[in-house]
Every structure is written in C-alpha cells, then in structure tokens.
Amino acid sequence: MNIQAxxxxxxxxxxxxxxxxxxSPAAVRQSAKAQFGDYQANGVMGVAKKLGTNPREFxxxxxxxxxxxxxxxxxEIAGPGFIxxxxxxxxxxxxxxxxxxxxxxxxxxxxxxxxxxxxxxxxVAKEMHVGHLRSTIIGDAVVRxxxxxxxxxxxxxxxxxWGTQFGMLIANLERVQQESGEVSMELSDLExxxxxxxxxxxxxxxxxxxxxxxxxxxxxxxxYCAEMWKKLVDVxxxxxxxxxxxxxxxxxxxxxxxxxxxxxxLPGIVADLKEKGLAVEDDGAQVVFLDxxxxxxxxxxxxxxxxxxxxxxYTTTDIxxxxxxxxxxxxxxxLYFIDSRQHQHLMQAWTIVRKAGYVPEDVTLEHxxxxxxxxxxxxxxxxxxxxxVRLADLLDEAEERAAKLIEAKNPDLDVAEKENIxxxxxxxxxxxxDLSKHRTTDYIFDWDNMLAFEGNTAPYMQYAYTRVAxxxxxxxxxxxxxxxxxxxxxxxxxxxxxxxxxxxxxVQTVAREGHPHVxxxxxFELAGKFSSFYExxxxxxxxxxxxxxxxxxxxxxxxxIKQGLDLLGIDTLERM
Ligand code: ARG
Numbered sequence: 001m002n003i004q005a006x007x008x009x010x011x012x013x014x015x016x017x018x019x020x021x022x023x024s025p026a027a028v029r030q031s032a033k034a035q036f037g038d039y040q041a042n043g044v045m046g047v048a049k050k051l052g053t054n055p056r057e058f059x060x061x062x063x064x065x066x067x068x069x070x071x072x073x074x075x076e077i078a079g080p081g082f083i084x085x086x087x088x089x090x091x092x093x094x095x096x097x098x099x100x101x102x103x104x105x106x107x108x109x110x111x112x113x114x115x116x117x118x119x120x121x122x123x124v125a126k127e128m129h130v131g132h133l134r135s136t137i138i139g140d141a142v143v144r145x146x147x148x149x150x151x152x153x154x155x156x157x158x159x160x161x162w163g164t165q166f167g168m169l170i171a172n173l174e175r176v177q178q179e180s181g182e183v184s185m186e187l188s189d190l191e192x193x194x195x196x197x198x199x200x201x202x203x204x205x206x207x208x209x210x211x212x213x214x215x216x217x218x219x220x221x222x223x224y225c226a227e228m229w230k231k232l233v234d235v236x237x238x239x240x241x242x243x244x245x246x247x248x249x250x251x252x253x254x255x256x257x258x259x260x261x262x263x264x265x266l267p268g269i270v271a272d273l274k275e276k277g278l279a280v281e282d283d284g285a286q287v288v289f290l291d292x293x294x295x296x297x298x299x300x301x302x303x304x305x306x307x308x309x310x311x312x313x314y315t316t317t318d319i320x321x322x323x324x325x326x327x328x329x330x331x332x333x334x335l336y337f338i339d340s341r342q343h344q345h346l347m348q349a350w351t352i353v354r355k356a357g358y359v360p361e362d363v364t365l366e367h368x369x370x371x372x373x374x375x376x377x378x379x380x381x382x383x384x385x386x387x388x389v390r391l392a393d394l395l396d397e398a399e400e401r402a403a404k405l406i407e408a409k410n411p412d413l414d415v416a417e418k419e420n421i422x423x424x425x426x427x428x429x430x431x432x433x434d435l436s437k438h439r440t441t442d443y444i445f446d447w448d449n450m451l452a453f454e455g456n457t458a459p460y461m462q463y464a465y466t467r468v469a470x471x472x473x474x475x476x477x478x479x480x481x482x483x484x485x486x487x488x489x490x491x492x493x494x495x496x497x498x499x500x501x502x503x504x505x506x507v508q509t510v511a512r513e514g515h516p517h518v519x520x521x522x523x524f525e526l527a528g529k530f531s532s533f534y535e536x537x538x539x540x541x542x543x544x545x546x547x548x549x550x551x552x553x554x555x556x557x558x559x560x561i562k563q564g565l566d567l568l569g570i571d572t573l574e575r576m
Contacts, residue, residue: 055081109150
C-alpha cells in the first residue's frame with residue numbers, strides 16, 4: 001500500500017471540504033524527523049494564501065474535517081500551518097502483517113502499460129565503454145522495477161550496427177580471415193581491430209577503395225557483405241553478453257534492436273517529411289529547420305536528415321526508431337537511458353517526430369540522461385595509459401579486490417564459497433556505486449569507496465541483509481511459527497516499521513522518474529533504522545510475545561532489503 005498516496009488523497013478531500021479550490025495540492029511528504037510525525041502535509045499554506053485567510057486557522061478547519069480514523073493517532077498543526085500526521089501503531093502493525101503475508105510485500109501492481117526501455121546500446125566492433133556501463137546498469141534497474149509493477153517492458157538494445165565504418169571493418173575482417181586461412185575468427189580485442197581497420201583505411205589506398213565499395217554493397221543488400229557484417233555483430237554481442245551475464249543484467253541477444261533495423265524506413269521518412277513541408281532541400285541535403293533551436297546567428301537550426309550523397313544520419317534513425325516503437329511495439333512510454341551529451345540530438349529528433357505526428361503527445365518520449373564517469377582525479381575515466389577501460393578488465397579488477405577483502409574478513413570459509421562471495425560483492429559494488437548516485441551528475445569511480453563496508457555501498461547493504469537474516473537463523477523459526485501479532489511499543493520499532501512501509505513509495509518513484517538512487521537511499525535509510533532498532537530493542541532475549549513481534553519486524557526488514565536489492569539487479573548472500 002502506498003501510504004503517502006492514501007494520506008495525500010485524504011488531505012486533498014479535507015482541503016476541498018474546508019473550502020479550498022478543487023485540485024489544490026495537499027503536498028503530503030514523508031516527515032524528515034520523528035517529532036514531525038510520519039507524514040507532513042505542506043499544502044495548507046499555499047491554499048490559505050490564495051484564499052487570503054490565516055494559514056493556521058485554515059489548517060485547523062482542514063483537520064476538523066480530515067478523516068484519518070483508524071489510520072492516524074495524532075494530527076497536529078506545526079509552524080506556519082504544516083499538518084503533522086502520526087500514524088496509528090495498531091494500523092501500522094496491521095499493514096506489517098499484510099506485507100509479511102504477501103510475497104510482493106504489499107506492493108500493488110500498477111495499471112499495465114507497454115514501456116519500451118532503450119539502454120546499454122554499445123557499438124559494434126568497439127569495446128563497451130564506461131558510458132555504456134552506466135546506461136546498462138541504470139536502465140536494467142529501472143526495467144526490473146517496471147516489470148515488478150506489472151508493466152509490459154520491451155528491452156531495446158539500440159546497438160550501433162550501421163554506418164559507413166562497416167566498409168573498413170568488413171575489408172579488414174576479410175584480410176584477417178585470408179591471413180589466418182580460417183573462416184571463423186578470433187577478435188578478442190575489438191578495440192585493436194577497430195583501430196587497425198581505421199589505420200589501414202587512412203594509409204592504404206587500395207584498402208580504402210575496397211572499404212568504400214563494401215559500404216555501397218552492404219547498403220545495397222549484397223549477400224557477402226551482409227554475412228561479414230553479421231559476423232562482426234555476432235562477435236561483438238557474444239562478448240557483450242558475457243559482460244551482461246557477469247553483471248546479472250537481464251539483456252539477451254533477443255533484445256538487440258540496432259540502428260540497422262530502421263534502415264528500410266529511412267527513405268520513406270525523408271519523403272514523408274518533405275511532403276509534409278517539414279524537410280526542405282538545402283545545398284543538396286535534406287534539412288528540417290526548427291524554430292525551437294537557434295543557431296549562433298539566432299536563426300532556426302537546420303537538422304540534416306539526409307546528406308548530399310544520399311546517406312542518412314543518426315537523427316534520421318532516431319526519428320524512425322521512435323515512430324517504430326509507437327506504431328509497431330505499441331509503446332505507451334519510451335525511456336531512453338543515454339548520456340547527457342546526446343540530449344540535444346534526442347530533442348531535435350523528437351521535435352521532428354512530434355511535428356510529423358509520428359507519436360501522439362500522450363505517449364511520452366523520455367530522455368533519462370546521466371553524467372560522465374570520472375576517475376579519482378576528476379577527469380574522464382581512462383586507463384593509466386589514457387585509453388578506454390575495457391569493461392571486462394574493470395570487472396576482473398573488481399573481483400580481485402573483493403577477493404582480497406573477503407579473504408581478510410573471513411579467511412576460514414572454504415575456497416569455493418569465498419570465491420562466490422567475492423564475485424557477488426564485486427559485481428554488486430560496481431553496480432551499486434553507479435545506482436546510488438543521482439544519475440544526472442558526473443560520478444567519481446573510486447574502488448575504495450565502492451568496496452567499503454561502511455556508508456551507502458553494496459557491501460554495507462549486502463552485509464545488512466546477511467546480519468538481519470542471521471538473527472532468524474539463530475532464532476531457528478519460520479514465519480508460520482510466529483503466532484503473536486506485531487505490536488509496536490517502542491519509538492524505534494515505530495520508526496523502523498514506518499520506514500518499512502514506505503517501500504512501495506520508493507518502488508513507484510523509481511518507476512516514475514527512472515532514478516534508482518531513490519531505492520538505494522531508501523534501503524540505506526532502512527538499514528540504519530534497523531540498526532537503531534536492534535540496538536534499542538533486544539530480540540532474542542525479549543519475552544515471547546515481544547520477541548515474536550520483533551522477529552517479524554526483522555523478517556520484514558530482511559525481505560524488503562532483499563527485494564529492493566533484487567529490483568536493482570543486486571544479489572544478496574546468506575553469509576559473507
Ligand atoms: N550507440 C549509441 C552510443 O554509443 C547510443 C544509442 C542510444 N540510443 C538511441 N536510440 N540513440 O552513443
């Protein structure tokens with residue numbers, strides 16, 4: 001149950017009954033401090049101002065008609081006209097029982113929508129770089145959350161599998177195959193292969209000629225070129241899949257919907273935009289001039305959708321892609337997890353999409369942008385030699401570091417278990433470090449921080465789970481054995497439970513805003529509340545009824561942390 005939404009509704013009704021204009025915002029928020037209750041309604045002041053009445057007096061009127069019978073045990077006015085709401089302990093306890101009995105922990109499903117999520121999107125014959133890592137991790141967490149809420153999610157891996165670079169890549173692949181005399185190929189180092197292709201293209205005239213010829217042939221549907229192209233895509237995606245699997249990212253080969261997929265749509269799009277009067281010829285190219293964007297001279301910016309030589313552009317593809325997602329996939333919402341430097345590109349493409357009427361206004365096209373991943377020195381994340389960091393190397397290093405840590409912490413575990421723990425902690429650390437930051441800002445990649453057992457980190461959260469779960473092991477009980485109800489007597493119990501029941505609010509916020517850090521902050525706060533509770537309220541030594549009630553709170557905490565981490569794509573361990 002979303003308690004915030006429930007109370008917001010109730011306060012909205014009361015506002016109206018007290019004379020506020022219909023639709024006045026109740027602005028109910030979680031209270032920042034226990035002394036302000038569990039929730040706070042902040043909407044009264046704004047309404048009173050509009051009505052020209054005294055806000056505290058108006059707040060009293062609202063409270064007089066506010067119906068929170070059985071839900072709140074105390075409602076009071078604070079400061080200039082805030083309404084503080086203290087939830088009833090009995091009511092909270094009932095909600096706890098409900099959540100415990102439900103494998104969804106009381107989180108309701110939403111009305112189902114078809115949601116397309118564009119994420120990861122690496123480029124063929126290139127290593128996945130750190131930007132793709134961010135998109136992959138953040139996108140996958142949001143995908144899991146949306147699916148959990150009951151939506152039909154289409155994972156769209158918009159890989160860069162088209163463009164003139166394929167001429168040189170095919171020509172080089174051909175050369176490699178001829179030299180090794182094999183039909184199959186070994187391209188373990190894609191980045192080097194790409195660089196080599198580029199070098200040959202720049203320095204060898206014969207090679208360049210062949211490459212240009214292959215581009216034309218590939219675009220013309222030539223079978224040999226198509227086959228070579230497919231090999232390049234395959235090798236790349238096999239390597240990427242290995243990274244996805246290691247990271248427990250839910251993408252598979254079936255989710256690939258690369259740029260090439262839209263190729264056949266492009267001539268039609270250009271023709272249609274011309275017919276609609278949106279595209280005009282300018283110096284041989286097809287251009288859409290947008291009043292919304294001005295160039296340096298203050299004139300409408302021209303967005304090229306077809307070059308003079310007939311070639312199409314990244315923007316043309318994204319126009320077709322948005323159209324496809326609405327028309328063919330039936331999207332109600334499309335989320336794009338792409339770094340912030342591509343914002344203008346997307347806005348231009350979508351402005352054209354809307355003008356052409358390809359996607360109706362009520363279908364949202366959302367750019368969920370993120371900043372750059374930086375090294376400890378505050379500069380773009382690179383290897384010591386200044387090159388791109390291979391994702392696989394990064395994950396290897398994470399595992400090595402985690403293994404040392406686990407060895408130091410728990411030398412007595414057997415080798416296989418230690419290895420498993422190290423792997424789980426390592427992948428979680430890399431993911432959580434990214435997920436826990438507000439995605440729109442740049443973030444500093446720092447091994448020591450992400451592997452720390454203190455602070456808002458994966459090891460801390462995983463350890464918190466293990467600790468809570470171990471209380472159960474020591475009690476040696478199951479939920480069915482706990483026949484006494486949840487009873488709240490202590491302040492710390494109430495604080496813990498109130499936070500536990502905010503899980504749904506966190507899940508829904510992540511789904512709505514595409515901000516997984518909201519879940520991380522929530523879980524971190526929850527773990528903190530549990531620690532304070534555990535310090536103040538002994539569990540195993542308490543008398544039976546109290547012990548059972550507290551064990552239930554502990555169980556709900558463990559389940560909530562596990563499910564929350566699971567929605568982020570992070571595994572938990574029973575022992576670490
Ligand atoms: N492949 C692109 C890149 O590496 C990202 C594609 C994002 N998706 C899209 N629909 N444009 O930058």
